[in-house]
Amino acid sequence: MAWNEPGNNGGRDKDPWGNDNRGGREQGPPDLDEVFSKLSRKFGGVFGNKKGPSTGGSAAGLGVVAVLAAAVWGVSGFYTIGEAERGVVLRFGQYHDTVMPGLNWKATFIDQVTPVNVQAIRSLSSSGLMLTKDENVVQVEMDVQYRVSDPEKYLYSVTNADSSLRQATDSALRAVIGDSTMDQALTTGRQEIRTYTQEAIDAIIKNYDMGLLVVDVNFQSARPPEEVKDAFDDVIASREDEVRYLREAEAYRNDILPKATGRAERVRNDAEGYSERVLNGAKGEVAQFEKLLPEYLAAEQVTRDRLYLETMERVYGNTSKVMVDSSSSGNLLYLPLDKLINPEQKASQPKNSTSGNYGIELETVKPTPVTTTPRPDTGRQGRY
Structure with missing residues (x-):
């Protein structure tokens, strides 16, 4: 008789996995046929079959259960x-x-x-005290930005790709710092250290096939030990001043050189113009004297007198003084037309009470005698 047959053990049915205590003895494993029969009766009651278990009802219930389970399994996927x-x-x-x-x-x-x-940019930092090539210790901080390039390799090529990348970054940074001097790490070699570190990280990632791609490497800071920090700060400040002075000098040079070049060009052009003007004037005078030479050779005395008179005319025409011969007698009336024509010039001397005209300064000049000197070669008289 089955363990869950109605009326057994006083009508106390147990669940399929329960134990029926019969006189202190434990019942063996449940019968699978009875378990499925009980489940069929329950589902049959849900769908309207209340006449008890039957073979057709059990099959229909199992089919419904299978369909429902398959639907739930399919939707959950x-x-x-x-x-x-x-x-x-x-x-x-x-x-x-x-x-x-x-x-x-x-x-x-x-x-x-x-x-x-695979699109998010991830970041990790690496820092620590590191030994340089010249046996100095520096505190270095670096930030690495990366993203996932191959999801399969990222998950299953290494145990933890992020942790492996952190260790690779630390190893690469220590190797690069170890090949650099402290001065390079603190001042001039920061860009080279950044480039070499990224190349070393890429090589490690390629060897381990992590499925990661390094986007950028930022060399954030490098500090000397506190004992010598002030001295290194002074060195860095002096180098910054050097760069600033060089830039200021270049700016001053770029401002002065064009101006100096322009002034030099202008002076050179003025000199060339002056040279051409003087040369042309000299050539003109030479040409004038060459034209005058035949006349002078034909009539030397007449030519000298004419040159003298023309010269004196130019000289007297440029002065405001009136010169008369002392041998002449009588009063000379002079009307200053130049001062009357130009109102800006005013007479500086008082009026003459005797003649009623403007007073002028008179000088007596004796005519300069014209002398000639004989030429030693031809016997002709030379030019004055």
Whole structure:
């Protein structure tokens, strides 16, 4: 007789996995036929079958249960992958596929999906006391920015890709600092250290195939030990002053050189103009004397007198003084037309009370005798 037959043990039925205590003895494992029969009766009661268990009812109940279970299993397999993510699918614990963003389906209890963000820029920092090539100790800080390039390799090539990248960054940074001097790490070699560190990190990532891509490496700071920090600060300040002075000198040079070049060009042009003017004037005078030479040779005395008179005319025409011969007698009336024509000039001397005209300064000048000297070669008289 089955353990859960009606009326057994005083009508106290146990659940399929319970124990019926019969006189202190434990019952053996439950009968599977009875378990399925009981489940069929329960589902049959839900769907309107209340006449007790039967073979047809049990089959129908099992079918309904199977359909419901299949529907629940199918619906539970739908999932969504974000736009910036990729889904890594494992089937029975082994890599199967990488799915793209959108609505996807997986076999529940068979497939396992892990979404990985491949667009987010991640960051990690590395810092510590490091020994330089010249046996000095510096405090170095560096920040590395990276992202996931291959989700499968990121998850399963190494145990922890982020931790492995942190260790690779620390190792690469220590190697680069160890090949640099303290002066380079603090001042001039910061850009080179940044470049070499990124190259070393890329090489390590390539060897370990981590599925990561380094976007940027920032060399944040490098500080000397506190005991010598003040001295190094003075060195850095002096170098910054040197760079500033050089830039100021270059700016001053760029401002002065064009002006000096312009002035030099102007002076050179003025000199060339003056040279051409003097040369042309000299050539004109030479040409004038060459034209005058035949006349002088034809009539020397007449030519000298004419030159003298023309010269005196030019000289007297440029002066305001009136010169008369002392041999002449009588009063000379002079009307200063130049002062009357030009109102800006005023007479500086008082009026003559005797003649009523403006007073003028008179000088007596004796005519300069013209002398000639004979030429030694031809016997002709030379020019004055």
